[in-house]
Each structure stands twice: as structure tokens, then as C-alpha cells.
Amino acid sequence: MERAGRAHARGCAGRERRPVSPFAAALRKDLLLQWRTRAQLIAVFVFGASALLLFSFAIGPNAAALRQHSAGFLWLALLLASTLALADSFESEMAQRALEGLLLLPADPRALYYGKAVANLLQLTLLGAGLVPVMVVLYDASTARVPALLGIIVLGAAGLSAPGTLYAAMTAQVRARNTLLPLLLFPLVVPALLAAVKATALLILGDPMGQLAAWTMLLVAFDAVYWSLCGLVFERVVED
Amino acid sequence: MSGVIAGGWEYVIAAYSVSAVILLGYAFSVWWRYRRERSRRDAVL
Amino acid sequence: MGKSGWPFVVGGLGLALLLWGSTWGLFFAPRETYMGEVQRIMYVHVPTAWNAMLVLSFAFVCALVSLLRGGWAWDARLEAAIEAGVVLSGLVCIQGSIWARPTWGVWWDWDPRLTTTAVLLFAFGGILALRQFVDDPVKRAVWSAVAVVIAYADVPLVYFSVRWWNSLHQVQSTPETVSRAFHWPLRINAFGVLFLMAGLVELRARLAWLRREAEIAPPPPPSRVAAVAGATPPPYGGPSTGGTPPPYGAPSTGGKPPPYGGPSTGGKR
Numbered sequence: 001m002e003r004a005g006r007a008h009a010r011g012c013a014g015r016e017r018r019p020v021s022p023f024a025a026a027l028r029k030d031l032l033l034q035w036r037t038r039a040q041l042i043a044v045f046v047f048g049a050s051a052l053l054l055f056s057f058a059i060g061p062n063a064a065a066l067r068q069h070s071a072g073f074l075w076l077a078l079l080l081a082s083t084l085a086l087a088d089s090f091e092s093e094m095a096q097r098a099l100e101g102l103l104l105l106p107a108d109p110r111a112l113y114y115g116k117a118v119a120n121l122l123q124l125t126l127l128g129a130g131l132v133p134v135m136v137v138l139y140d141a142s143t144a145r146v147p148a149l150l151g152i153i154v155l156g157a158a159g160l161s162a163p164g165t166l167y168a169a170m171t172a173q174v175r176a177r178n179t180l181l182p183l184l185l186f187p188l189v190v191p192a193l194l195a196a197v198k199a200t201a202l203l204i205l206g207d208p209m210g211q212l213a214a215w216t217m218l219l220v221a222f223d224a225v226y227w228s229l230c231g232l233v234f235e236r237v238v239e240d
Numbered sequence: 241m242s243g244v245i246a247g248g249w250e251y252v253i254a255a256y257s258v259s260a261v262i263l264l265g266y267a268f269s270v271w272w273r274y275r276r277e278r279s280r281r282d283a284v285l
Numbered sequence: 286m287g288k289s290g291w292p293f294v295v296g297g298l299g300l301a302l303l304l305w306g307s308t309w310g311l312f313f314a315p316r317e318t319y320m321g322e323v324q325r326i327m328y329v330h331v332p333t334a335w336n337a338m339l340v341l342s343f344a345f346v347c348a349l350v351s352l353l354r355g356g357w358a359w360d361a362r363l364e365a366a367i368e369a370g371v372v373l374s375g376l377v378c379i380q381g382s383i384w385a386r387p388t389w390g391v392w393w394d395w396d397p398r399l400t401t402t403a404v405l406l407f408a409f410g411g412i413l414a415l416r417q418f419v420d421d422p423v424k425r426a427v428w429s430a431v432a433v434v435i436a437y438a439d440v441p442l443v444y445f446s447v448r449w450w451n452s453l454h455q456v457q458s459t460p461e462t463v464s465r466a467f468h469w470p471l472r473i474n475a476f477g478v479l480f481l482m483a484g485l486v487e488l489r490a491r492l493a494w495l496r497r498e499a500e501i502a503p504p505p506p507p508s509r510v511a512a513v514a515g516a517t518p519p520p521y522g523g524p525s526t527g528g529t530p531p532p533y534g535a536p537s538t539g540g541k542p543p544p545y546g547g548p549s550t551g552g553k554r
Contacts, residue, residue, distance in 0.1 A: 163435065170428050176418045184415060184432060187408035188439055191446035198450065218449075222442055229438060233431045236352065248323035248387045255326040255383045256307060259333065262376050263303075263481065266369075267296065270485050274492040281495055 022107035026115025033092055034123055040088055045127055048081035049134045056138055063140060070141035071201035075156065075193055078128050082157075083182045085127065086164040089120050090172035103238060113234035117165040117227070124157035143203045148212070152199045155219040159192030160185075162226040170237055195219045286358060286494040287487075296484025302477030306332075310470035317467075323387050327467070330380040332475040334402070336482055337373035341405060341437065343486070344370055348433035351426060357497050358490075360426040364416065365489035367409050367433065369482055374406040397448035404443050408436040422500055 020028075034041065055073040059065050093099040102112055129150065136142045143149055167184045171177040199215040310328030317324035344366035351359040381399040382392050393399075412432045419425040 166431075166435075170415075170432075173424070174418050174420075180411075180415060180418060183411040184408075187404050187411060188436060190404050191439065191442040194446045194450050214449075218442075218446055225438060225442070226435075229435060233352075233434065236427050237431055239427075248321055251383050251387050252311070252322055252325045255380050256311065256329060258379055258383070259329045259376060262372065262379075263478075266372050267300075267481065267485055270489050270492065274488050274495075277492050277495045277499075281499065 022105075022111035023114050025107075026112050027118055028115075030089070030116050030119035031122070034119055037088070041085070041123060041126070044081050044084045044088075045130050047084060048077045048127060048131050051077040051080055052131060052134050052138060066139045067141050068205070070135050070139035071204055072197050073139070074128075074131055074135045074200060075197045077131055078124065078156070079160065079186070079189070079193060081127055081131075082124055082160045082164060083178075083185065085123055086120060086161075086168040086185075087172070087178060087181050089116060089123075089165065090168045093169075094172050099238060100240070103240075109235040109238060110231050112238075113165065113169075113231050116169075117161050117230070120165050121154070121158050121161040124161055125154050128153040128157055141204045145203050149200065149203050152196060152203065152216070152219070155216065155223060156192060156196035158223045159196070159219060159226065160189055162223065162230045163188050166230040166234060166237060169234065192219060192222045195222065286361065286491045292484035292487040292491075294484075295480045296488075299477045299480030299482070299484060302473050302480060304477075306470045306473030306477055309473065310467075314467055314470050320388065323384065324467075326380060326384045328470045328474055330377065330384060331471055332478045333373055333380060334377045334398070335475055336478045337370060337377050337402065337405075339479070340366055340373055340482055340486065341370040341409065341440075344409075344433050345437040348430040348437075351430040352434070357426075357494065360430070361490040361493035361497060362486070363426075363430060363433065364493040365486045367412055367416075367429070368489060369486050371406060371409050371413060373478075373482070374402050374409065377402050378406060395447070395451050397444060397451055400447045400451075401440065401444045404447075405436070405440065408439070409433075412436065422497060 052073055055076065056066055059069060090099075093102065103109060132149065132153070164181075164185055167181055171180040171184070174180065195215045195218040199212055199219065202212045202215070307328060310325055314325065314328070316322060344363060347359050347363040347366055350356075351363055378399065381396070381402070385394050385396070385399075386392055412429050415432060416425055416429050419428060
């Protein structure tokens with residue numbers, strides 16, 4: 001992060017410095033961190049893909065049944081993979097008390113949260129989008145409505161990312177963190193999971209009664225509630 | 241006139257017994273732990 | 286935290302009411318036409334369900350007060366309410382399962398209210414686990430309060446999503462309307478559980494308070510106490526006596542001097 005700062009300063013020398021919003025700075029930091037640890041993302045993706053494979057063993061080689069349940073498998077795999085990705089997202093903040101250092105900066109801690117949450121959202125969206133081809137191949141579950149599917153993935157990833165980032169900030173500071181994060185997160189995201197699975201299933205299997213909009217609205221409502229609520233309480237969670 | 245569900249007393253008894261065991265058990269557990277903590281505190285004083 | 290015996294009186298009254306209501310419901314209430322004897326399970330199931338929601342709502346209130354005002358008393362009550370809520374939610378799920386078996390032939394029928402209760406059980410159980418794993422008492426208090434607020438905000442979302450998800454598969458009637466003949470045992474048991482849990486939550490809160498004391502403000506060594514010639518040692522608890530745990534709290538109160546002139550000074554840096 002120091003290197004990035006110095007490079008940035010060098011680039012700015014001779015030019016008038018434009019103030020950067022704290023959110024943009026936090027987002028940039030987190031995206032940079034994720035880029036530098038992209039090998040981890042690939043590992044998490046492989047984990048998700050193998051989970052998708054293993055789920056099929058629960059049903060057996062029944063093509064029709066597999067296709068029926070493919071949406072559920074996709075989101076379960078993404079949910080499991082997200083616990084790894086989210087837990088990793090605060091790893092660098094825990095090293096050398098970096099979190100305290102960040103909080104000392106003259107910036108609203110909420111900017112820190114939203115930067116991290118948006119970065120996690122992007123990462124989870126990438127994961128989800130990456131798992132879709134795996135699902136298509138394994139379960140013969142494709143859809144013509146690709147933009148809609150991408151939209152659902154973004155909304156669902158947002159539902160995982162907002163509370164997930166908050167809880168990752170909490171559990172990163174305690175022991176048994178790898179157990180606590182899913183324990184706290186899973187019951188909470190039930191509405192988002194339900195809505196995402198239903199919406200994806202409708203896209204794959206067909207939507208004769210036009211219910212997609214309603215499930216999407218539920219996802220949007222969940223995201224709206226948790227992106228605002230978690231941002232509000234983040235400061236209390238990380239303060240000393 | 242017998243209802244759609246005939247009998248069923250065993251389920252009723254099961255439900256009431258489980259409720260009694262859990263409620264009384266929890267009550268006892270709270271009381272026991274409270275007494276233990278009180279006596280621990282009083283012993284130190 | 287208080288020392289009076291009211292929890293025992295109220296709890297005892299609750300138990301007596303439960304005994305009365307259950308006897309009435311079991312032996313004297315009329316048999317329902319379609320559900321037969323199985324309907325009698327409602328006399329414990331519905332009161333438990335009502336009180337589970339009530340206790341969890343109380344936990345939510347404690348969490349809000351704890352976050353906004355601070356104070357160890359509210360954290361103690363929060364801990365008690367979460368634990369009681371988990372116990373009651375678990376009981377509701379078990380009762381609902383026992384009721385579902387003869388009625389629907391399955392142990393679990395994804396009824397929206399029961400499923401929401403199950404999700405709440407896991408959510409609040411997780412918060413209990415969180416409290417176990419956090420060693421710093423202040424962090425434990427703040428984090429569990431935050432987690433309770435977040436979990437409680439989820440309740441309507443969970444309920445509607447499950448109800449909707451379920452309605453597309455099966456339509457079932459849940460014992461929503463109870464006819465007048467069945468009201469009394471229900472009400473008596475409802476108050477019975479309410480009083481019992483009120484007493485238990487208070488006792489459990491006192492237990493939590495004692496533990497906080499031991500954690501944060503260990504009692505002075507006996508020699509110092511004896512040095513106060515003949516006087517009884519000062520009581521523990523209450524903000525005005527010595528030896529109280531230092532208040533933690535809300536952004537606007539002082540308490541421990543925060544490092545770096547932090548959040549209690551308005552938060553803007």
C-alpha cells in the first residue's frame with residue numbers, strides 16, 4: 001500500500017492534487033489488494049466449482065432433476081465460497097494493526113466499510129459469473145436471458161457482501177473466526193438466498209407466471225436494508 | 241363424532257412433556273448458575 | 286442490579302398459571318372437531334410462540350438501548366434475553382414438529398412462521414456463540430448488540446420470503462383462528478410463560494451482571510475490606526458505588542477515556 005501511495009504521489013507531482021473521496025480511496029485500496037492476491041480468488045473459485053460438482057453426487061446422474069435444482073446448487077456454492085472470500089477480505093487489516101491505522105485517518109469509517117463492501121461485491125460477482133459456465137456444463141442449465149442472470153448475480157452478491165463485510169470485520173478480530181462468520185451470516189441471508197435461487201431458477205426453467213420481478217424486488221429490498229444498516233453500525237463495530 | 245385425526249394423545253403428551261422438561265430445566269439451570277455465581281462472589285468478599 | 290426476590294415470586298406465579306392453563310387445556314377444554322385431541326398442543330405451542338417473539342423483541346430493545354445509551358445493566362439484560370429467546374424458539378420448533386407429524390404426516394412442513402422461528406433460532410444461537418468467543422467485554426457488548434439489531438431487522442424479510450416461497454408449493458391452513466371456547470387456557474398459559482420468562486430473564490441478567498463484575502472489576506482483596514473498621518463492604522453494582530465496572534458506551538458518553546480522541550467526540554476527524 002505504501003508503494004501505491006508513493007507512486008500516486010509521484011504521478012501527482014507537478015499537477016494540482018485533486019481531492020479523492022475517502023470512499024474512492026478505500027475502494028481503490030481494496031481493489032488493488034484483491035488484484036495482488038488474485039491467486040486466492042482463483043483458489044476460491046476452484047473451491048466453488050468443486051462444490052458444484054459434489055452437489056450433483058447428492059442427486060445422482062438424473063439429468064432432469066439436476067437441471068431442476070441447478071439454481072439452488074449455484075447459489076449454495078457461491079454462499080460457501082463467499083465465506084472464504086469474505087474472511088480473506090480483512091486479512092490485510094489484521095496484519096500489523098492496519099485497521100487501527102486506517103481508522104486514524106481523517107475519513108469517515110463508513111467510507112472504509114463501503115469501499116470494502118463494494119470490492120467484495122465485485123469479487124463475489126466475478127465468482128458467481130465464473131461459476132455459471134460450470135453450472136451450464138454440469139447441469140445442462142442455461143438461459144437465454146444472460147443480462148437478467150447477471151443482474152440477479154449482482155443483486156445476490158450484494159446481499160451477501162453487505163452483512164458479510166460487517167461480520168468479517170467483527171470475526172477477523174476474534175478466535176474461531178472461520179466458524180463464526182458462516183454461523184452468523186447464513187441465517188441472516190436466508191431471504192436473499194431464497195430470492196436469488198427462485199429468480200435464477202425462473203430464468204433457467206422458464207417463468208410462465210412472470211414472478212421474476214417480484215423476487216427481484218425482494219432482493220432489492222434486502223440489499224437496500226442491509227447496505228444502509230450495516231454502513232450505519234460499522235463504526236461501532238471497529239471502534240476501540 | 242370422531243375427527244379427521246383419530247387419537248393423537250401420544251403427541252399431546254409428548255409436546256407437553258417436552259415443554260415441561262425444557263422450561264423447568266431452563267429455570268433450574270438459571271437458578272443453579274445464579275446461585276453458584278453469587279456464592280462465588282460472596283466467598284471472595 | 287437488584288437483589289430483591291421478585292423474579293422468584295413472578296416466576297412461581299408463572300409456573301402456577303402454566304399448571305392451571307395446561308390442566309384446563311388438557312382435560313377440560315372441549316375436543317376440536319377436525320384435529321381431535323392433537324389440537325390441545327396449541328395450548329402450549331401458541332403461548333410459547335408469542336413469548337418467543339416477545340423475548341426476542343425485548344432483546345432488540347435491549348440492544349438498541351445498549352448501543353445508544355450504554356451501560357452494563359442493559360448488556361446483562363441483552364445476554365439474558367438472547368438466551369431465553371433461543372430456548373423458547375427451540376421449544377417452538379420442537380412443539381411445531383410434534384404437532385405437524387399427526388396433522389400433515391411429516392415432521393417439518395415449511396410453515397412460514399415455524400420456518401422463520403427456526404431461522405431466528407439459528408441467528409440468535411449464533412449470537413450466543415459470538416458472545417462466547419469474544420474476550421473483550423466492551424467489544425462483546427457492542428458486537429452482540431449490533432448483531433441482534435441486524436438479526437431482528439431480518440425477521441420480516443425472512444417471514445415474507447419463506448411465506449412466498451412456500452405458497453407456491455402448498456396451501457395449508459395453520460391454526461390461525463382459535464374459536465372462543467379455546468381462548469381461556471390459551472390466555473392463561475400465555476401469561477404463565479410470560480411471567481415465568483420475566484422472572485428467568487431477570488435472574489439470568491443478574492447472573493450476567495455478576496459475571497461482568499468478576500471480569501472487569503474484581504472485588505478488592507479481603508485485607509482491604511477488613512481495614513474498613515467493622516463496616517460492611519460496599520454493595521456491588523449501581524453506578525454510584527466504587528468497584529463498579531467502568532461504564533462503556535454510547536458515542537456521546539464519556540466512560541473510559543477513548544484513545545486518539547475517538548468516537549465519543551462526534552466522530553468527525
